[in-house]
Amino acid sequence: MGQTILIVEDHEKNRRLLRDVLSYYGYTIIEAENGKEGIEMARQYMPDLILMDIQMPVMDGFTATTILKSAPETKEIKIVAVTSFAMTGDKEKILDTGADGYISKPLDIKALPTLIKDILFREPAPVSV
Numbered sequence: 001m002g003q004t005i006l007i008v009e010d011h012e013k014n015r016r017l018l019r020d021v022l023s024y025y026g027y028t029i030i031e032a033e034n035g036k037e038g039i040e041m042a043r044q045y046m047p048d049l050i051l052m053d054i055q056m057p058v059m060d061g062f063t064a065t066t067i068l069k070s071a072p073e074t075k076e077i078k079i080v081a082v083t084s085f086a087m088t089g090d091k092e093k094i095l096d097t098g099a100d101g102y103i104s105k106p107l108d109i110k111a112l113p114t115l116i117k118d119i120l121f122r123e124p125a126p127v128s129v
């Protein structure tokens with residue numbers, strides 16, 4: 001059903017790997033090189049999901065995710081943070097941005113398509129009343 005994934009990642013080698021794997025699974029791939037460009041692409045193309053690198057020049061993934069998840073027009077876009085940090089507390093810091101999930105580098109390429117599918121089909125969290 002032609003879902004679109006925006007890859008926001010500063011390293012061309014990592015973008016190529018993600019693009020190759022996810023294209024194989026049938027996703028349409030668009031790309032950005034930093035958080036600022038990622039926000040612009042997200043607003044313009046409204047992808048179904050964003051793979052958001054954390055460590056990037058210009059604007060990092062924490063900031064970009066926080067901005068996208070704070071804006072009514074982009075908050076429904078699923079965001080999976082991609083982190084190379086292994087420190088305790090990073091999980092909480094990432095989830096505080098509103099990200100729907102996160103994965104660690106080095107990427108487990110075999111597990112990635114399943115993770116993405118799970119998040120794309122996950123129901124929104126119930127709203128408390």
Ligand code: MN
Nearest residue numbers: 010053055056
């Ligand atoms: Mn990076």
